[in-house]
Amino acid sequence: MIPRSTHPANRERSADALEEYLLNLTRRRFFGSLAGSLGAGLGGVALAQLMGSRTATAATVAPDAQNILAHLPDYAPKAKRVIYMHMEGAPSQLDLFDYKPNLVDRFNEELPASIRNGQRITTMTSGQTRFPVAPTIFRFDHHENSEDGIMLSELLPHTGSVANELCFIHSMHTQAINHEPGITFFQTGSEQPGRPSFGSWMSYGLGSGNKNIPAFVVMITQGIGNMQALSARFWGSGFLPSEHQGCRLRAGRDAVLYLRDPDGVSREDRRRMLDLVGQLNEEEFSQSLDPEVHARISQFEMAYRMQMSVPELTDFSDETPQTLEMYGPDVRTPGSFAANCLMARRLAQRDVRFIQLYMRGWDQHGNLPSELRAQCKAVDQPQAALIKDLKRLGLLDETLVLWSGEFGRTAYSQGMLTKTNYGRDHHPRCFSLWLAGGGVKPGISYGKTDDFSYNIIENPVEVHDLHATMLHLLGLDHKKLTYRAQGRDYRLTDVKGNVIKQILS
Numbered sequence: 001m002i003p004r005s006t007h008p009a010n011r012e013r014s015a016d017a018l019e020e021y022l023l024n025l026t027r028r029r030f031f032g033s034l035a036g037s038l039g040a041g042l043g044g045v046a047l048a049q050l051m052g053s054r055t056a057t058a059a060t061v062a063p064d065a066q067n068i069l070a071h072l073p074d075y076a077p078k079a080k081r082v083i084y085m086h087m088e089g090a091p092s093q094l095d096l097f098d099y100k101p102n103l104v105d106r107f108n109e110e111l112p113a114s115i116r117n118g119q120r121i122t123t124m125t126s127g128q129t130r131f132p133v134a135p136t137i138f139r140f141d142h143h144e145n146s147e148d149g150i151m152l153s154e155l156l157p158h159t160g161s162v163a164n165e166l167c168f169i170h171s172m173h174t175q176a177i178n179h180e181p182g183i184t185f186f187q188t189g190s191e192q193p194g195r196p197s198f199g200s201w202m203s204y205g206l207g208s209g210n211k212n213i214p215a216f217v218v219m220i221t222q223g224i225g226n227m228q229a230l231s232a233r234f235w236g237s238g239f240l241p242s243e244h245q246g247c248r249l250r251a252g253r254d255a256v257l258y259l260r261d262p263d264g265v266s267r268e269d270r271r272r273m274l275d276l277v278g279q280l281n282e283e284e285f286s287q288s289l290d291p292e293v294h295a296r297i298s299q300f301e302m303a304y305r306m307q308m309s310v311p312e313l314t315d316f317s318d319e320t321p322q323t324l325e326m327y328g329p330d331v332r333t334p335g336s337f338a339a340n341c342l343m344a345r346r347l348a349q350r351d352v353r354f355i356q357l358y359m360r361g362w363d364q365h366g367n368l369p370s371e372l373r374a375q376c377k378a379v380d381q382p383q384a385a386l387i388k389d390l391k392r393l394g395l396l397d398e399t400l401v402l403w404s405g406e407f408g409r410t411a412y413s414q415g416m417l418t419k420t421n422y423g424r425d426h427h428p429r430c431f432s433l434w435l436a437g438g439g440v441k442p443g444i445s446y447g448k449t450d451d452f453s454y455n456i457i458e459n460p461v462e463v464h465d466l467h468a469t470m471l472h473l474l475g476l477d478h479k480k481l482t483y484r485a486q487g488r489d490y491r492l493t494d495v496k497g498n499v500i501k502q503i504l505s
Contacts, residue, residue: 073206073474073475073476074475074476074477074480075475075477076475077473077474077475077476078397078398078400078438078439078473078474078475078504078505079398079399079400079437079438079439079473079474080209080351080353080398080399080474081209081348081351081352081353081354081355081398081399081400082198082199082202082353082354082355082399082400082401082402082438082470082474083344083348083355083357083386083399083400083401083402084198084199084354084355084356084357084401084402084404085357085359085379085383085401085402085403085404086183086186086187086356086357086358086359086404086405086406087359087362087379087403087404087405088179088183088223088227088228088230088358088359088360088361088362088363088405088406089179089223089225089226089227089228089360089361089362089363089364089405089406090179090182090362090363090405090406090407090408090409090426090431091362091372091375091405091409092136092364092368092372092408092409092424093170093408093409093430093431093432093453094135094136094408094409094411094424094453095136095138095153095155095368095372096152096153096155096156096372096376096432097152097153097168097170097432097434098170098430098432098449098453099140099151100135100136100411100451100452100453101140102451103133103135103136103411103451103452104135106133106135107133107134107135107419108132108133108417109132109133110130110131110132110133111131111132111133111411111412111452111454112452115450115452115454115455116131116454117455119429120177121177121410121425122177122178122425122426124365124414124425124426125410125412125414125425128414131410131412132412132413132417133411133412133413133452134411134412134413134417134422134424136153137369137419137420138153138154138155138369139153139154140152140153140154141153141154141157141160143160143163143164145161145163145164145443146163146164146166146442146443146444147164147441147442147443147444148443148444148445150163150166150168150443150445153376155372155373155376155377155380156376156380157380158380158381158383158384158385159380159383159384161384162384162387162388162436163443164442164443165387165391165396165436165437165442165443166387166434166435166436166442166443167434167435167436167440167441167442167443167444167445167446167503168432168433168434168444168445168446169432169433169434169435169445169446169447169461169466169500169503170430170432170445170446170447170448170449171430171446171447171448171449171456171458171459171460171461172404172408172430172431172432172433172447172461172462172463172466173428173429173430173431173456173460173461173462174186174406174407174428174462174463175191175428176191176406176407176428177407177426177428178426179228179363179406179426180228180229180231182406182407182426182428183228183230183234183406184233184234185406185463186404186406186463187234187235188234188238188492189463189464189467189491189492189493189494190494193231193233194233194238194239195238195239195490196236196237196238196239196240196244196483196490196492197216197233197234197235197236197237197238197245197246198354198467198470198492199215199216199218199235199246199353199354199356200216200235200236200237200238200240200244200245200246201240201244201471201481201492202215202216202353202354202474203215203216203243203244203353203354204240204241204244204481204483205471205474205476205481206353206474206475206476207353208353209350209351209352209353210309210350210351210352211305212302212305212308212309212350213309213310213313213347213350213352214246214247214302214352215244215352215353215354216235216244216245216246216247216352216353216354216356217246217247217248217249217347217352217354217355217356218235218246218247218248218249218356218358219248219249219335219340219343219344219355219356219357219358220248220335220340220357220358220360221335221336221337221340221357221358221359221360221378222335222360222361223359223360223361223362223375223378224361224371224374224375224378225361225362225363225364225367225371225374225375226361226363226364226365227360227361227363228360228363230358230360232248235248235356239483239485239486239490240483241291241292241295242292242295242296242299243295243298243299243302246354246356249310249314249343250335251334251335251339252334252335255310255313255314256310260307261307267307270307278297281293281294281296281297282297309350313343313346313347313350314343316331316332316339316342319342323342323389324342326385326388326389327339327341327342327381327382327385327386327389328381328382328385330378330382331382336378336382337357337359337378337379337382337383338378338381338382338385340357340382341357341382341383341385341386342382342385342386342389344357344386345386345389345390345393345395348390348395348399349393349395359375359378359379361375362375362405364409364423364424365414365415365423365424365425366414366415366422366423367421367423368421368422368423368424369420369421369422370421383403386401387401387436387437390437391437395437396436396437396438397437397438397439398437398438399437399438400435400436400437400438400439400440400470400473400474401435401436401437401438402433402434402435402470403433403434403435404433404434405431405433407426407427407428407431408426408427408428408429408430408431408432408453409424409425409426409427409431410424410425410426410427410454411424411427411452411453411454412424412425427454429454429455429456430449430453430454430455430456433466435503438473438474439473439504439505440473440503440504440505441503441504441505442505444503446459446461446500446502446503447459447460447461459502461500462496464493464494464496464497464498465496465497465498465499465500466500467492467493467497468493468497468498468499468500469499469500469503469504471492471493472499472504473504478491478492478493478497478499479491479493479497
């Protein structure tokens with residue numbers, strides 16, 4: 001019998017524990033020296049985050065501390081920031097992007113067993129005795145302004161006007177078949193909760209571009225129809241330091257809760273309070289050597305500066321009437337997708353690194369045609385205006401825009417099928433998304449599905465590949481952007497992911 005202390009598995013665990021212990025010792029020496037030199041000021045990591053100067057930061061700290069700070073770009077980036085529009089609920093690729101004209105002649109036919117091939121389906125349709133093919137009732141239009149002659153649904157005429165700027169991927173696939181793990185996977189690279197979100201990885205990897213606004217900002221629009229829950233952990237920092245978590249901007253009077261000073265408290269009072277709290281936190285840090293104490297100081301100081309920057313950010317009075325008209329009639333309604341798209345452009349102008357827009361309501365298991373019309377009406381003009389506005393201001397080339405849901409929808413109808421009404425179940429095997437700007441080829445389509453938009457037949461792309469490609473465009477090698485936690489190195493792409501070089505400009 002092998003003694004417990006010398007068993008290979010125990011030796012490995014002991015080595016991990018020792019490595020983590022030594023790493024913490026290094027951290028404590030580093031932060032301890034900073035505490036002594038900075039006194040009650042911001043901690044070193046917080047200061048580096050707020051200054052946004054990666055090279056200067058690495059050059060001014062001790063060599064053994066450089067690996068603790070956020071990463072420098074691995075090579076010259078094509079993009080400086082990301083605007084990620086997540087269509088929560090999974091839009092139907094068959095009704096919007098993946099043109100399958102031959103399905104018209106197969107209306108109400110049984111989906112061939114050779115196509116379905118025994119693949120996993122949800123419990124919502126597992127009890128159906130038939131899987132009738134449901135061709136889209138919407139016309140598709142050919143957009144000659146794009147390099148590949150992209151075909152888009154009639155529901156997206158404004159998006160079609162910028163087809164020459166868009167790069168469509170029709171061969172996306174995922175393992176998740178339900179919303180919660182599907183959204184979690186798209187945001188964090190794992191179906192299991194607890195990992196850092198993409199925006200948090202980007203904040204950690206590139207730091208902040210604006211000292212007065214968080215590097216990662218989130219906005220949510222309530223859609224039409226069946227809406228899944230949105231958990232704050234979708235924009236959480238996981239095991240990364242907490243200053244990298246997303247900051248949600250809310251609709252209404254207070255874009256950020258508790259940012260406004262209470263009645264009777266002046267800005268000078270707030271400054272004195274923060275200075276005192278900073279001193280107390282530094283005393284706490286000298287005892288615990290916990291880096292999260294400096295993260296707390298960083299967040300307090302950021303909130304103080306946001307008291308001035310956020311009201312200016314959310315005030316559209318400096319926008320021209322022409323710009324407001326371009327985004328559509330809903331742009332003056334706080335929290336609408338139009339207002340959030342304009343806010344995204346204003347955040348991009350202010351060098352915010354990761355801007356996330358959630359649009360709820362795409363989960364159309366029944367009554368798809370009417371609900372899809374309403375959803376598309378809400379997003380079509382604003383998202384096209386965002387692309388045009390970014391290009392007008394010279395920001396599109398350095399801004400990577402992503403539009404996607406968490407998976408696709410089935411070619412067969414869920415429930416009753418008629419010539420004018422149907423629903424579609426979840427479908428992870430294939431779906432479509434689009435990218436724009438930031439170093440991707442414009443006006444092209446990549447990947448193909450079969451005649452039923454059920455299986456991929458050319459150039460499959462999984463979520464890790466998409467993440468690896470986006471990080472590449474931001475100047476980061478996805479294999480090197482790591483953070484050590486719980487005895488191992490983690491990364492956004494886990495142990496997978498390949499850069500999709502064919503879509504790079």
